[in-house]
Amino acid sequence: MERARVNGVDARRGSYFGMLYGVPFTIESPLPPSAALERIHEMVAARQMIDSPRFRRRQILGWRFREEEGGFMLQPEYGDAATDFGARFEGIIEQAGSGSRIGGVVILSRTMRITMSVWFLFVVLAASVALAQGTEARLKVMLVTAIMIGAGLVLVRYSLRSTHLLVDAGLRGCLQSSASTSSAPNPTTQSQPNRSPTRE
Numbered sequence: 001m002e003r004a005r006v007n008g009v010d011a012r013r014g015s016y017f018g019m020l021y022g023v024p025f026t027i028e029s030p031l032p033p034s035a036a037l038e039r040i041h042e043m044v045a046a047r048q049m050i051d052s053p054r055f056r057r058r059q060i061l062g063w064r065f066r067e068e069e070g071g072f073m074l075q076p077e078y079g080d081a082a083t084d085f086g087a088r089f090e091g092i093i094e095q096a097g098s099g100s101r102i103g104g105v106v107i108l109s110r111t112m113r114i115t116m117s118v119w120f121l122f123v124v125l126a127a128s129v130a131l132a133q134g135t136e137a138r139l140k141v142m143l144v145t146a147i148m149i150g151a152g153l154v155l156v157r158y159s160l161r162s163t164h165l166l167v168d169a170g171l172r173g174c175l176q177s178s179a180s181t182s183s184a185p186n187p188t189t190q191s192q193p194n195r196s197p198t199r200e
Contacts, residue, residue, distance in 0.1 A: 022107035087163035
């Protein structure tokens with residue numbers, strides 16, 4: 001079975017738990033891979049959104065979707081410029097028994113990864129210079145450094161967590177509704193009870 005690869009990296013490895021800018025994502029569906037991908041296409045084309053406060057509060061208009069070699073990208077589309085800097089899901093759909101498994105990673109955009117990396121590097125270098133000069137108390141420098149790094153980490157994890165929840169809600173709503181529809185009995189094919197003709 002082919003593994004999901006994101007940016008040339010195995011997206012199903014447990015090491016993604018230790019990554020700063022990405023978190024793993026997996027969801028299973030009773031639909032085969034082709035049918036699951038078709039439902040995702042329909043969700044994106046219809047700009048289908050889950051009617052929940054989470055989507056309305058963040059002013060989400062729809063989805064950005066792009067198929068890539070061996071996988072696809074799915075990203076919430078916001079009502080402002082946040083879409084260009086927000087996190088997105090990258091992964092593949094693979095066969096899993098009689099159904100399918102969507103596996104990959106929710107990852108920050110390249111711009112945000114570079115920005116946050118520069119921020120962390122700047123904080124560390126500034127702290128190193130301050131400690132070397134000795135103009136500020138060592139405890140104060142360490143405390144300010146920890147606060148600034150902590151604030152950056154909170155921002156990164158919040159962006160990843162919120163996008164993870166949005167993608168999960170969107171895919172589950174899309175795949176579960178389609179699965180329930182496909183499993184519902186067709187009234188045109190239901191057998192009717194035999195009725196004996198009445199004699200007058």
